[in-house]
Amino acid sequence: MNALTNQYAIFFEQQENNRALWNGFSLMIQANILTPLTLVSMNAYNGGDWQLAACVLCFFSVLIPILSAQPVKIGVTIFWISAIVHSFIIGFNILS
Numbered sequence: 001m002n003a004l005t006n007q008y009a010i011f012f013e014q015q016e017n018n019r020a021l022w023n024g025f026s027l028m029i030q031a032n033i034l035t036p037l038t039l040v041s042m043n044a045y046n047g048g049d050w051q052l053a054a055c056v057l058c059f060f061s062v063l064i065p066i067l068s069a070q071p072v073k074i075g076v077t078i079f080w081i082s083a084i085v086h087s088f089i090i091g092f093n094i095l096s
Helices: 002-044 049-067 072-095
Strands: none
Touching: 002 049, 002 072, 049 072
């Protein structure tokens, strides 16, 4: 497990030159795919207020590291956490 986290850290240290690409990818997927799919599933399956709060929190938690020029490793990690939360909300809506 330690070797995997080291490879992750080393990869994203090498990607600092491509910060705009990674930030653009994260924001594009977040704003154009994950958030609308989550909101559509909430509308179709009568999602609760906690889902909207989690969706907004995830969106801004991805946006803040991008705007504050945090390292790529932090931004991408938060994006993946956000993607998992959005996937959980979509699955919860479909299954309930």
